[in-house]
Amino acid sequence: MTSSDLISQVNRSIAMLTDPKLASSELGLTNCDREPIHIPNAIQAHGVLLTFTQTDLKILQISQNCDVLLGRSAAAFLGQPLLVLMAPSQIAKIESCLNDDFENVNPLRLSLQVDGKSQGFEGILHRADGVIVLEIEQLAIAEDPAQADARTVNFFDFYKFVKAPMARIQNTQTLAELAQQTVTTIRTLTGFDRVMLYRFAEDGSGNVIAEAKADFLDSFLGLHYPASDIPRQAKELYRLNLLRIIPDASYTPSQLEPQLNPITGEPLDLSLSVLRSVSPMHTEYLANMGVQASMSISLLSAGGASPSDSRQLWGLIACHHDSPKQLSYETRTICEFLGQAISFEVGSKADAEDLDYKIQLQTAQARFINTIANCQSLGDGFAQNPDDLTALVGATGAVFCERSQVTAFGSTPPSASIADLITWIDTQIGEDAVFSTNTLVSEYPPMVPHKDVASGLLALRISRIQKTYLLWFRPEVLQTIDWGGQPNKPVEVEEDHTLRLTPRKSFDLWKETVQLKSLPWKPCEIEAALELRSRIIGIVLQKADELAVLNAELERSNIELDSFAYVASHDLKEPLRGIHNYSTFLIEDYGDKLGEDGTHKLATLMRLTQRMEDLIESLLHYSRCGRAELLFQSVNLAQVLDNVLDTIKIGHPSIAAEFELPRPLPVVKCDRTQLRELFTNLISNAIKYNDRDPKKIEIGYILPNESHDSVPADLDLDRSQTIFYVKDNGIGIRAKHLENIFKIFKRLHPANKYGGGTGAGLTIARKIVERHGGTLTVASTFGEGSTFYFTLGSRSRSVSLGGL
Known part of the structure; x- marks a missing residue:
């Protein structure tokens, strides 16, 4: 770059x-973090x-x-x-x-x-x-001359200067050892009175984790400093410039002449300038600390090998001196190089400190994944192993939410509060799959009553479409923090009565008890949550592949079964016709010799063969229904229904039936022939299984945006589609038989009652609806009547509404 x-x-x-x-x-009071x-x-x-x-x-x-x-x-x-x-x-x-x-x-x-x-x-x-x-x-x-850096480093000797410090730094075993060796090395190299390693927390505050100092100075080790001590724009410059030195904080700034860059007409950008003047707020801060010279070396997460990358500011090596102090460019370069090397080391040491804990998380995850991989659903998997679900991220409670179903494990807020919480999480999570906070009750006040179980939240979105979430909770943990002085910057009243924000003047120990916070979520815990999401998605995809294979095999079996039924029914009809014909011949030619009993038996045989042929014909029809190619086109169902009713009235002129149509049926995309048969079967049954006089039959539909109060809530129907219905005042069906009526050849009455029939009509009707991508079901009250409801699937959506 x-x-x-x-x-x-x-x-x-x-x-x-x-x-x-x-x-x-x-x-002033409100604009410190906006200073350019x-x-x-x-x-x-x-x-x-x-x-x-x-x-x-x-x-x-x-x-x-x-x-x-x-x-x-x-x-x-x-x-x-x-x-x-x-x-x-x-x-x-x-x-x-x-x-x-x-x-x-x-x-x-x-x-x-x-x-x-x-x-x-x-x-x-x-x-x-x-x-x-x-x-x-x-x-x-x-x-x-003693106030200046007396050594001018020859770059040919650069290796000699960094070899020993690097060896000592790399030989450290823990982050604490590394931090202490770092400050000792930098102080030896530069001669500053005090050198500290300052680590940033997620909220921007910092903590002194190592210190090397002159004997006459008080220790700052272990003290915390608020995020406001280093404003956001200053942190950004620290991230982009790996070293910053102020040889004399009491200097008088030297203005540029002219003030504006003649090329751009704007102030000259001094972001990369070594001499860039310091914010007056910062020089006042240093004066309050008794510091006259300072140097900062940036430590970036994951190494920070180049200021041009996107790595974040992990911490600072802060050097302080009570008198002016200058360092040569070469010495500063050595410090900058060591800072980059230490950046790599702090990351690896921090990871190593969490290694045992990471192994525990991975072990819990392995057990957990093995459990859910063998379950039919995610909810079943979570329920079988809730301990590993919470241990996976070090939580005390977890909630699994799939659509509107909430399942809680361990210590969690009430289930009734989860829906609103997820709505809020969606505003925080953005396009990411994870969101974490250890100050949930401060960020989301409705959780205040539940701070004992939900002061910390780690949320994982598994599926946006299916609205599937995993939420982990942590309780409030009271903490005592040692601050280097009162953390809130003081406010002074100027002569004109305006308020001025000033740096803190006291850096003595100041203790604060922190409430409404949980333990923070470690990066390894967030990584474990994201890894779980990836594994779950992998399992879902694997099961989807397995299901696709099963569906393909089932489809092949169904095709073979339909083909077999077609061939078998066609071939069986020939011998049955022969039996029927020969029985007829026997009665005609030898009826007088067979006598009344023999003739009756042959007549029974003929009736049974006819019954058998009707059953085979129904099976053949059912097979054809499953194999026939559907021709989807715009069909006016009102015209189809008129044709069906005319045919029924001609075929049954003596039947007293009243047909009610609240409004004309719409135009939909469907197969005209099969929809005609569907209405014929449903309306014929409404007439056949009805002993009222008159027989009343209502045919209508309900649009998705209309009230569905008339449709029983327990019916398995997609209410986002148009629901058609055929309602009668007939004999009704007992609840235990509601599904049996759709089974082929299943009759609830003797063959000679209610006009006979083979018992295949409703089976064929359901087949027609399913082939259109819809659902056919029934609601009935025994002795009062039945209503058959059906949808035709998204492919058969209404294209226009007749009569509206």
Whole structure:
């Protein structure tokens, strides 16, 4: 990544957090975290910053302290070529690296003429806002040479300087050992009075986990500091710049001349500047601590090998000194390198400390996955092994929610509160599959009454469509935190009665009892939840594959069965016709010889063969119904019903039946022939099994957006589809027989009662409905009548409504 790319990334990151119009003098109670610290328009006083164009090397901006460090005013430099500042040989050195990575040439050794004398400087280059930025540092900032870093590290000796510290750091076994070895190494290398390793928590606060200090200083080890001590935009700059040094916190800032970048007309972005001026809030903070020089080395999660990556700020190595202190560029580079190496180590050490616990989680997960893999449903699997379900993430209770069904295990909030909680979780979880918090009752006040079981929440969304969730809960745990001073920043009243937010002045031990929080969820616990989701999805997909294989095999078996039924019924009809015909011949030719008894027996044989042929014909019809290709088209069911009723009336002219149609039936996509047969079977049955006079039959439908109060709630019907019905006032059906009537050849009455029949009509009717993707069912009251309800599936949706 080039310097310009990095600057662009910095701009995007910082711009989201700050207000460019906010001046340092305007910092107050509500805007501390909006201070634009990356564009202060000023630098620290121990060096000079200037910018120039790459094409003609003309100086565009320069810091006003150039008269002190370089012996000439800003006006003497602005608009002039670099030749006014340095020799042609040094300019040639700069030109040779303008198209390369500046990291390979920094620092530049510069010899500049100041007041007629040649003085040595270090120059550091980078790009920003379309210009080249050159920062020139003076090595000593005090008359006493002991106050400056006396060692100028030769980069050929770099390996020698880092070998021993790296060996000691890598030989540590625990995070605590690593942290202590780190601060000891950095203090030995730099000579700061105090070096601390400061670890950030998820809420942005920090904790001093290691310290190396001079004997005369009080210890800060173990103290916590609030998130407001390092605002969000400052953390972002720490993430992007791995080292930050303030040699003298009591400096007077040196403004840039001119204030705006001539190329952009905006303040110069100093995000990557070594000399960038410090927020007045931070310098006041350091003064309150008695610190005059400081250095911070960033530690990034998962290594942080490059400031351009997306790794997060894990912690800081904070160095403090009670007097001004400068370090050479080479020494700072060694510290930066060690910081990157330590970043890798802190991640691995933190993971190692959780290794035993991770093994426990993995063991619980393995048992749990084995259980649910052998169950018919997720709910059954969770119910069989609730202990491992909670142990899997170190929770005390869990809730499994599938659609509106809630199953609780262990200590959980009431089931009635879960639906609203999941609605809230959906607003927090976004596109992610997991959400966690250890301050649930603060973020979601309805849980306050249940803080004893639900102060912490880890939520896992298994399926958005099926609305399937796993929720784990933790109880409130009272904690005592040792703060380095009262954590809330004090507020001062100015002369004009406005409020001003100020840094804390006291850093003495301040204890706080924290309520309404659970133990925080560890990253390994969240990873275990996500791993469980992946495993569950894998099991569901595996079962779906197995079900697909079974369905394919079942479909093949059904086709073979239909084919067999067709062939068998067709072939059986021939010998039956022969028996029937020969019986007829015997009666006609030998009736007088057989006598009355023999003739009666032959007549019975003929009747039985006819009955058998009717049954085979019904079976053949059923087989054809299952095998026939459906022709879906727009069909006006009102016309189909008129045709069916006309046919029934012609076939049964003496039957007194009243047909009621509340409204004309709609136009739907379906197979016309099969729907005609469906209505014929249902209406014929309504007439046949009816001993009333008159027989009343109602044929109608209910749209999805209409009231379904008339449809019994226990019926298995998709109420998002149009529901058709055929209602009669006939003999009704006892509850124990409601499903039997749909079985083929199953009759509830003798063959000679209610007009006979084979008992296949309703079986064929259900087959027709199922082939259309719908459901046929019945509600009935014995002695009062029956209502047959059916849907035709989404493919057969209504395309228009006749008569409405």
